[in-house]
Amino acid sequence: MDKYNVHPDELYALVKEYNRKCFLLRQGYKKNSTILIEHYKREVSRIKNLCYKKYGIVLD
Incomplete structure (x- = not known):
C-alpha cells in the first residue's frame, strides 16, 4: 500500500467527526x-471508508 502525506488538521477533523458520530450512534x-441508529451507522461507515480509501488508515 502506498504511503500518503496527511495534513494533521484534515485528519484531526475527520477523527473528531468520527468520534462524535460514534458517540451519537451509541446514544x-x-x-x-x-432512526438514529440507521442514520449514524451510515455516517460512521462513510467516514471509515473515506479514511481508508484516501489515507489507508483503518479507524476502529
Whole structure:
C-alpha cells in the first residue's frame, strides 16, 4: 500500500467527526431509536471508508 502525506488538521477533523458520530450512534442504541441508529451507522461507515480509501488508515 502506498504511503500518503496527511495534513494533521484534515485528519484531526475527520477523527473528531468520527468520534462524535460514534458517540451519537451509541446514544441511539441506548435509547433504542432506529432512526438514529440507521442514520449514524451510515455516517460512521462513510467516514471509515473515506479514511481508508484516501489515507489507508483503518479507524476502529
